[in-house]
Amino acid sequence: MRSFIKTTVVAAASAFACLAPLTAQADEVNVAFFLEWATPNLIAKTTGAYADSMGVDVNWVDFTTGTAMTEAMLAGDIDISYSQGLAPFVTAIQQGAPLKMIGIAVVYEANDCFVRNGLGIDGSNASELEGKTVAVPLNTMADFAFRSYMTHYGVDISTMNIVDQAPPDGAKSLADGAVDMACLFGGIASAAGAEVGTPIMSSAEKVDAGIGSFDVISVTEKFATENPELVQAFMEATAEANESFKGTNEEYAMLAEASGMNVDATKTQVTGFIIPTVADQINNFFNEGGLAASASASLGLVFSDSSDGSSIEKTLDGSFLD
Secondary structure, three states: OHHHHHHHHHHHHHHOOOOOOOOOOOOEEEEEEEOOOOOOHHHHHHHOHHHHHHOOEEEEEEEOOHHHHHHHHHOOOOOEEEEEEHHHHHHHHHOOOOEEEEEEEEEEEOOOEEEEOOOOOOHHHHHHHOOOEEEEOOOOHHHHHHHHHHHHHOOOHHHOEEEEOOHHHHHHHHHHOOOOEEEOOOHHHHHHHHHHEEEOOOHHHHHHHOOEEEEEEEEEHHHHHHOHHHHHHHHHHHHHHHHHOOOOHHHHHHHHHHHOOOHHHHHHHHHOOEOOOHHHHHHHHOOOOOHHHHHHHHHHHHHOOOOOHHHHHOOEOHHHHO
């Protein structure tokens, strides 16, 4: 099939060479990432392996939420987002954003929602959260976790005062007593939340309830169409970085510096990460009816009553994994 496609493209290019000039490859790539999110590929960012593999300057820009990543991509400021939450990706494409999911960055335990200590609220009496105030970074995986927990416990979120706050702000609001619960992600924000609150659901309870998360690698359709070689090189550099990570003290020190955390927090966070291999992504996420499509569709049902699974599948492109 690839041979046929290649032959067809070459023939078409020859036929229209005089009519349409070739698009020049970009001379730099802007990549979004998260601080406090120590994915192993940040080592390749630090060593310059991405720039070496892609042959162009790679500019890394940190963001606090996946929705902010989307806005920057739509504005033309970001070409590739690394570890964008599945929820903000799905929300964006439901709104017509020209984005594509090209890989899975990391699989991890669902983000925690911390109930302020002293309220006496846990899973056994979660209904008492009705009428309370909660800080949630809307349309993120923390938002998805929040809605999943509340659905599991039968809590009517329409009765709650939901405040849209990025994790650092939500953690501060929880500490200040301005909110009764805060849903957070990121090592520092989550650690701050744990100092003054308790997760509404334990790790074991999340597993039993089937509540989990994964982040994606997304790209604008325009950039992928005009620069397929750069996208391919980015994915190859990512795979190499993930495969070469051994968890040495030197690697953790580099990750800690790159992610803005201390070494102990970095080790704890990475221990909870599952980095899917290229084969795993192809066979389990981007295969027909795979996890990428099914999870995206389920998120659509949470965030929009008019979710269309077929339209979601059109935004999934695992071809750059090959």
